Amino acid sequence: MSDTQASSLIETELPVSKSTLGQPPIYILWAGKATTCQGFAEKVSQEAKSNGFEPFKIKLSKAVGADKRQHLKDGPVVILTCTYDGKPVVDAVDFYGGLVELKEQGWQDITYAVFGYGANVFEATHQLVPKKINELIAERGGQRFLELGEGDVGVFLYDTWEEWRERMWDAARCKYSTEKHDVHLPKFDVEETDITERHKTLNQSNVKLAEVVENRPLTAPGFSPESRHMELRFREDLQYKPGDVVSILSHNAYADVRKVMKRLGKHPLQEIVIKADFAWMHKDRSILLADLLTKYVDLRYPATRANIRTLLQHVPKTDETKATRHALANWSEPTGPGKKLAEKLAEKLWDKFITVTDLLEEYPDIKLPLNEFLRMLQPMRARNYSISSSALVDPRRLTLTYRVHDFGVCSQFLARLQKGDSLYLLVDPSAHKFHLPDRLDIPLIMFATGTGIAPLRGMLEHCAEMRKKKEEQGTHIEIGKTLLFFGCESRKSYLYGDSDLKKWEDYGIVSLRPAFSWEASKVYVQDRLWEDRAEVVNAYKDAVKLMSGPSERVILGCGHRQAAQSVMEKCVDIVVEYIEDIKPGLGILLPKEKKEKKALATQIVNQYRNLLYVTDVF
Template sequence: MDKEKKPLKDVSYAVFGCGHKDWVQTFHRIPKLVDTTLEQLGAERLAEPGLTDASTGEVFTNFETWEDDVLWPALTSKYKTTSSADDSKTKGVDVTISNPRTSALRQDVREATVVKTATLTKGGDPRSIKKHIEIKLPEGMAYTAGDYLAVLPINPKESVHRAMRQFHLARDAHLSISTDGPTSLPTDTSVPAHDLLSSYVELSQPVTKRNLVTLAEYAKDEETKALLNRLAGDAYAEEVSTKRVSVLDILERHPTVDLPIGVFLSMLPPMRVRQYSISSSPMAHASNVTLTFSVLNEPSLSGQGPYIGVASSYLDSLAEGDSLHVAIRPSHAAFSLPSDTEHTPLICVAAGTGLAPFRGFIQERAAMLAAGRTLAPALLFFGCRSPDHDDLYRDELDEWEARGAVSVRRAFSREPDGSEGCKHVQDRMWRDRGELVELWKQGAKAYVCGSRGVAESAKETIIKIKVEMEKAKGEQPETAETETDSEKVKEWFESLRNIRYVTDVFD
């Protein structure tokens, strides 16, 4: 496109971008590129770009802040109109209750079928249950090892019952919604209240600052108004966002807030898909995928009942033959098996369900070996609690190890005597660093999948090993302040990201 001709000179725009700080080299690169490209093509920037970091968990709040403080003032100045952010009270949508039953689903997903489910853990804490589910994909839906499966869930029944109770809705109540504004809710049709609350809105989403201001407007007493306005201010991060306090939590905690159900529904984000790393390879079964997941059910940080994972509880509720709605989402381009599998060794690091993509990798390597291919070595460092509780896929991994598809090094946090004294996966990496270094010298590619803590520990261990190597060569002074303070080594590590060192971090 010829930028000199300014083909977008009659276009106005504003950009709000979301990124994740763990992807250092590409953090906010795309929204910034979109902004500068549109400007170069002649478009008029209406407002300064807004940027947010998905790792903070405050994407919606940050967007609302940018919308109120930057976007709306720019729009009102440009078009001489009244900002919707200036409305004294959020009106929400108009709702009437009726009885006929209809319901609909609208998302960029297709229907799949559950083939099999299994519990991978044995005994122990019921809050640490790990599950396996096999799903038959719809015709024409393909994937590669390392990809994600996006699942459109429904809210936990406990959350739905709380909402029904809060608004005094009978089990067979229907809602008919009408609005002049945009909405993701079904409009001008009668929908069972239970279906709408189950399938269309995020009941567990943390309340935003804007929500809190609106809730304060509907409070009947000044004390509650003041409290909610305080929560919308400096107290938000510590008392709301960190504790994942929802709109429903606020309503139950403060019964003097007389919120209409229409306003409640307008506050809630639409139900979104959740992404899970696929734990299988299409070389094993091209039309089926498997997922490996933890069932999240633990005391809530808000102090109001259990915190139940929306997607994990939904997957846990499914049985053979059940339908669900899914889509394939590609992983980061770097988080895939190397094209030269014959000459590129693998180093995989995982804890718990972070094993998922590596099961797919190893399953694919086993299929390659069965087809007569020669492969470079693969080393898997895996951390879990104990061999009798959550040593996931032990029989499969033993079989694949016997075939030469992988060598597994485990770390049992509760029984370290069973893993060479290593409690955590980084301990095992350090103990077996000689083999790790040897594979690295052969051109290995390293992958890490797990929590932020696992990723940070793996990074620190890699840096520690590199420092030891440099000292052995006489290139690192023995008097360095600490082993991980070497800027040279840190620069070396950053140069590896998304090339020879790739992470997939989940919170």
């Protein structure tokens, strides 16, 4: 804060100690109830120097009596006040009373102007106090240097005030022969703190700012769970490959924050000082509780059994709380006869995503202090999402394909974002090399379920864009045709099925093999794979011919763990049936027994895992 700013905020008392700057003083006498008048006084104070005056702000209550008045003669006096029910406000009562009772010319040699504000709905007493002060001072010998200003809180209050103030300065400068000059008015200066500080606190550095260009549903209206497509635009070029992931630090929904505050009986504006050493937060840091709950902790993390034991400790041991104690004890019993029930309930915690807050709501008997609640929470965790685009299209663009989970902090946060909103995220090269092979002419076999399509969509976009770019240059690039087995619940959740995937199929990049498990035919992705196994084997054989080594990834799967497992099992069956095509010469060595055949095929499939076949499961 500059000196000017600091001084303008300070209230003074009469007599004032004047500086040696040689500027005449201006006395700003004010009294109001709320902040209106304080703001007016502050404004005059801030503008004084540039009009050649040294400002002194004084409450009207401190300007009562002859001894005080005698110090007001060497500069203009500006009086700012209002009326309540025809009467002065508390801080103006003595001043007003003194003025009414004053018999002699006590205001002689004092130059003054009054600005009053009030509401004209109070017809009978509208502006009564400022008007009276204005008249009485004149009667008591004061010299008015400007007519009364009358602001109405209902209409144009600040216009009236600004115009009056301008006239007041003109008149004051004229009377005291001061000059208007440029003084550095205290700037309304703010410094923006590093917005990525939270990311650093939560162990995430090098985040990049992106703007939401699009955030639209991919599933048909009314389909649940909803999946969405988000397009982001960055300020700088990105270097990512399809298959890479981004890491996003989200916010808790305010509804969740409010639930906690209400249950713990905390006011929304409660600030706290962190006294314990949370690993992820500085000691002695002061922070708005709502801010901490919104940004730093995960409010949707299921309660642990240790959490429930802590909750149990905070239930008073009375007869009335017996049922609560019994219920919580069932939950947290790790051994003994209650173990089975406890395990079942613990599963429920995860199935239903039951949080500490949910338990607090369910059991009002728990009297949990705030520090204990905070201690139980996990820090907000960044969530990873596969990139579903290719940087080849535009290095500043990146798309995400995500499902909105009922209990998902991050997916719900993403779903709330709108076009034009911004978001920080970390673009992280994929740890497990879930990438396209270097040679794009190798045909690929892809499996996806649900939003597992994300990285594969990016890869297909990459292939399509590569071909398009070459065509634009008048050259041709051989792109191997991908077989995409895509498991969806129904056509309503066939993500990109009628848009991008269709477009790339028409372009010869991909051959689509959707499997709809909720439709009458009930086809799962592994069923479709089995149906088309002859083509899969042919594609595999074509790929092997072009491969430079066994670590070229030609089979890529992304989706639910269970689906990936079923696909692997089907691959084993395919190897059994097509062993001679897959491993020429091995056919005759294949054992006769079905079980042993399968064991050998499983061995072969496992051999290629993470080499030729990579999966990304969730």
